[in-house]
Amino acid sequence: MLEPQSADVFRAVADPTRRAILDALRRGEQPVNGIASAFPVSRPAISKHLRLLREAKLVVERRRGRQRVYALDPRPLDEVNAWLNDYRVMWRQALARLKTHVESQHRRTQR
Amino acid sequence: MLEPQSADVFRAVADPTRRAILDALRRGEQPVNGIASAFPVSRPAISKHLRLLREAKLVVERRRGRQRVYALDPRPLDEVNAWLNDYRVMWRQALARLKTHVESQHRRTQR
DNA sequence: ATGTTATGTAACCATATGGTTACCTGACTT
DNA sequence: AAGTCAGGTAACCATATGGTTACATAACAT
Known part of the structure; x- marks a missing residue:
């Protein structure tokens, strides 16, 4: 195996929870608790997902007081888009x- | 965890080897050995990847004598495409x- | 200063993943 | 019929993944 590589957009996007987090952030930036409250898993689980998304540069973190506000950055998704292009x-x-x-078939039916 | 679900296109496409297999099949259908010879991993490893791709319906298998010829079916990729659409x-x-x-900035520089 | 809030992180656990070697079977060859 | 070839599958292994609870810390509230 041997691939503890980070920053892999495809991998980041493979998990349904992570996609849902991105989808949620499409409606606007949110603090961690805001995000976490929408999911059935614990906050630490969300924190871990956010770390991965951060590493893939799909989200950016900003501090506001004691909260960390996360915002979507869709640009890395272009890698996926580019890959798909070849299949279009x-x-x-x-x-x-x-x-x-x-x-x-139609012609055959017609005659 | 609890998600031994199959047929997940996102998951299928998350692995670089699997993407490479799909890329290879873009040039035309191929028997397993044909595919496997292009990769540094063992044939059984490729077989396992092919099984996953088959479950995700990204490839179809046809038998020709003693070989199994695999062909690409790009249609399930539309799910990924659709998801990306919301981000475009x-x-x-x-x-x-x-x-x-x-x-x-330019204007500022100009004046 | 003390408490409370928001969030990250560590430690741990079960299962998934990706790989390997050994084996099995079905289909051509001789 | 006996041998060989193509490819799937089982058993096994190490590491990754996704989750949990417990703990740590920075920032605001009292």
Whole structure:
């Protein structure tokens, strides 16, 4: 194995709880307790997720008094987007093939 | 923890080796040995990755004589794409903000 | 100064993950 | 029929992951 690497956006986004945290932050920045209260897991669990997200640079932390306010930074998601790009072509082709197929079926039915 | 769920596209795509397998299959379908030869890990390891990809429906298996030929099916990636969509707006805004900022800097420099 | 709030971190636990070697089976070869 | 080839699976191992509770600390409240 041997991969205790951090900052992996794909890995960060693989966990459903972490995606949900990002989704929550889309509505605006929030302190940790604000975030945690929306989830069924303990606050420390959320803290750990936030650390990972921080390492992946998907969130930034700002201190306000005794709270830490977290805000979303969607930019690293562009790596995922870029990777997907190479597949978009294919799946457009797949759709085209499907369309052609349906049309030929249609023609067959027509005649 | 408790989540031995399968068919998770995000999880399937989180592993770099699995992404590489998909990337390889973009060039066309291939039998297991064909795929495995391109990687530093053992064939059984690849088999396990393929099983996961199969469960996520990202690949389909076809038998040809004694080989199993794997082909890419990019359609499940649309789930990732859809999720990203919600962020595209934001990162367009982020870019816009950046642009505005740069322009205002420019103006400042100009005068 | 003392208490309380907000949050990170350490220690611990169970399960998941990714890898390996050994083995099994189905399908061509001879 | 006997041998070989392709590839799945089982058993095992080390490390990662996600969660919990207990503790530590900085900042505000009294």
